[in-house]
Amino acid sequence: MAIEVRIPTILRSYTGGAKTVEGSGDTIADLLNDLDSRHAGIKDRLITGEGGLHRFVNVYINDEDVRFLGALDAKLNDGDSVTILPAVAGGAFAFAAAHALRG
């Protein structure tokens, strides 16, 4: 099952500079494992030590943020397009969690 994955600038060092790669999987978690088998290290940039999606990464299936679709359990269908974007966030309040989350 072919899924097109759009890679943000900050993660293209893992894909040899490619903006788009192909992957497969029934869920986002499967897809990330599949991507990591060919682009080693990319998964660790997206998933925390506790096994959840990083707070500062947005992952979309087509037009929908996966946080509203079951996060890592979100189901994928053949032909879906997955987009990964770094969340644009920050602010004056230096909460410890943000720092601790840094991959």
Added chain:
Amino acid sequence: MLTIDAAILDAIVAHARRDHPDEACGIVAGPAGSDRPERHVPMENAARSMTFYEFDSKEQLKLWREMDDADEEPVVVYHSHTATEAYPSRTDVSFAGEPGAHYLLVSTRDPELTEVRSFRIVDGAVTEEPVQVVNAVVDPNAVQKYLFGQSPATVDYECRTGN
């Protein structure tokens, strides 16, 4: 160095003042690879907070696709600090995900003096850079004052003194 048109900088500062005391945020898009910030896009602060900002994730996807289709990139990513200096916080550094962008910070803590500073944030390292304002028109009635802080080695002040 960040080179930015005075009209765009004025619009960014106006956005920051308008949303004060909440943090304001947005981008200036430009042709990919050009380093020219040309299209100002103010964004909603989905966090609506005085100490945190976050783009709405759907609005961000729409804008990033739009830029992709137009062969643009986010040349400037800006936000305001409303009670502290215009310097990236640890949170800003943790979240900074656009290594090619100029991170512009505007401090609105002083109602009359606006601090504007620009940074590169790459792999957790913050480097301040000069800001060059182009096409500035001297307005003798200006009430807005700008303070540009830069690293001492590369001072390129373009201070605008109002009354």
